[in-house]
Amino acid sequence: MLRRKADLLFSVLVLLLVVWMVWEARHWPLRARLFPWTIGLPTVAIALLQVGLAVRQLVQARRAAGAPARPVEAPPGEDTAVIAAAVESVLGADAAAEEAIPPAVVRRRTLAMVAWILGFTLGITLLGFRLGGGLGTLAFLKLGARESWKTTLLLTLATYLSFFLLFDVGLNTPLPAGLLADALGVQAFDTVITEPIKRWLTGG
C-alpha cells in the first residue's frame, strides 16, 4: 500500500514537473520552444494517464487488501513445461527462500547505505577526495562494516595513496582540497605529509 501511495505521489510530481516545463517555455522564441513543446505536450497527456493509472491501482489495492489471492493458471505445452520446470528447480521458491532477507533488514541497510553515500559526499565537499575519501573509508570500514583495524587502516591508506599518487604525483593535477581548506585559506590540511613525499618522488 505504501508503495502504491508513493507511486501516485511520484506520478503527480512528474506531471507537475512536465506541466511546469511546458509552461515555462511559453515566452521563448519558436526555435527554443519547438522541442520542449513537441515532446512536452504529449508527455503531459501521458503523465495524466499515469496519474490515472496510479489512482486506479491504489483503489484496486485497497479493495484487494484482505481478499484471498487467486491462483494463476497456465496450461503449458511440452517445451514451456520443460522450461518452467527448469526455472522452478534452479530459481524457484526454495532457492529464493534461501536468499530471502527480511524487508525490515533490507530497508534498514538501504537507508544506512544512502546515509553512507551522503556522508562520503559531505566529507569530500569539506575535505576533498584525498582526505574526505580516506576518512570516509576509515569510518565505513570500522563503524559500518566492523572490519578489523588492520584491514581498515590498510584500505584507508590504499585509498588515500591512490588519490595522491594518481592525481597529485602521476597526473600532476591535484583535486580540490575541500571547502574547509578554502574557508581557512590553506592549500590543504595534509601538505605536511604530501609535500615531502612528492618532493622525494619527483626528486624536486
Add this chain to the structure above:
Amino acid sequence: MVQAAGAGLTQVLAPQPFLLMMLGVLIGFIIGILPGISAPTTLALMLPFTFNMKPNEAFAFLLGMVSVSIMFGDITSILFGVPGEPLSASVILDGHPLAKQGQTGRALGAVLMASLVGAVIGAIALALSIPLIRPVVLAFGSPEFFGLALIGLLFIAVLSGGNATKGVLAGALGLLLSMVGMDPQSATQRYTFGQLELWDGIKLVPVTVGLFGMGELVDLWVKQKSIAERRVGKVGGVWQGCKDTFVHWGLTVRCSLLGVFLGLIPGLGGISQWLAYAHAVQSAPDKSRFGKGDVRGVIGPGATMNAKEGGNLITTVAFGVPSSVTMAILLGAFLIQGIVPGPDMLTTHLDLTFAFVWLVIISHVVSVALSFLLVNQMVRITEIRSALILPGIILLVLFGGFAEDNSLFSMYVTVAAGLVGMLMSWLDWPRPPLVLGLVLGRLIETNLFLSYSRYEFGFLLRPVLLGILGVAVVLLAAPAVQRRLARRWRVKEAYLATPES
C-alpha cells in the same frame, strides 16, 4: 571497403589502443565476475577516464571492457548460481546444475567458446551489414533520423520491462532533461534558474553513474556477503565444453543469428538469453536433461548474449539508435568524442566502424584465452566480501560524477540522480529509457529543428518517415493485439466446452 577494414585493424593493433583494450579487458574481467556491478555501470564509471583519449583509444578501452564483462557474467551464473550480469540469468538453469555435478570446467568451456563464436558471428554481421545499410542510411534525411531516434526510444521505453506508460514517461523525462541549458539554436537559457552550472546542461555521465551505480551500491550492502559461499575446486574438463560447442554447431550458429536479430530491435536485449534457452529446449529431440545440467542450455544463451552486441552496434553506429542501455552509454561516448553516428560512421569514419568489428573479435579472443588460463585464479575475486570493495566503489561513483567537469556540482547531480534512480527502481519505473532520452535528446532536437526549418510540419508526411512510423506502430501494438486475441480465443473455447452450449 577492404581498405577501411585494413585501416580499422591497424587502428586496433596500434600500441596505445591495443594496450587500452587490454586494460579494458582486464577491468571487464574483474567487474564481470563481481556480481552486482553490471556492464552499463562499469561503462558509465569508466567514461570519465576516456575524456582525454582519441576516439579509437576510447572505443578500444570501452568495447574491450563491455565485451568481456558481458561474457564473464555467465561465469558466476555457472559457478555459484548468481548472475554476474542481470542478463545472464538463463545460463544458471543448466550451467549451475552442471557445476554441482562436478562438470564446472565443461560448462565454463562451453559457455566461453559459445560466447566467442557468438561474438565473431555478431562482428561479421556488423561488417557485412555495412555495405547493405550504407545506401539506406545515406538516403535518410533529418526527418527520418528524427523518427528513428524517437521510435528507438519508444521501443526501449515500452520493452525495457515493467509498466509501458512509466517507460514512455521515463524516456520523455530524459528528453526533457536534455533540454536543460543553453538552447543550441537560439542561445536561449532553458530551465537553468540562472545557474552558471546548468548553462552547459545536465551531463550524461553524472546522471548515468548515479542512476545505476548508487542502486548497485545499495544492493551490495543489502546482501552483505561475498557470492562464493563455497570454494571452487580445480576447474577441469574445459576442452570437453569447447568441443560440445562444435558438436552442437547448428544450435550455436542459430542462437548467434537469433542474438544478432534481437540486438537489432531496441529493448529486446533483456529477453534474448531466455529466448535462446527456449530455442535450445524447443529444438532438442531429447529434453529430459534440461534444468538438470544439459550443456545445450548453456551453449544457446552464451552464443546469443555475445552475438547480440553485433546487432546492437549496427543500429547504434548506423542510425544512432541504441538498442540497449549499454549501447546508449556507448553512444554517449560517441558524442563526448565529437562523433555523430549515422552517415559519417559509414563514410568519413568507416575505418572506426571497422575498428569496432575487429575490437569485438580481438577482445573476445583475448578474454577467452585469458579465461582458460586464469579462471582458477579469477574466481577467487568472488570470495572478497562486499564490504571491502564498497568504499572504493562509492568513491568511484562520486568521482565519476565529479570528473565530468571537475566540479562538485556534477558530483551532487550524481547523488541526486542516484536517489531518484533508487526511487524509480522501488516504484518499478524503468531507468534505461531516462538515460537513453538524455543521450538522444540533443540529436533528436537537432534533427527536428533541421526538418522543421526545411519542410515546416510537412516533414511529418514524408513517405519514409510514415513507413517507419507504421512499422513501429505494428511492432508495438502486436503483443497487445496478440494477447487480446488469445484471451478472446480462450473465452470462446471455454464457452464451447460448457455442456449448455
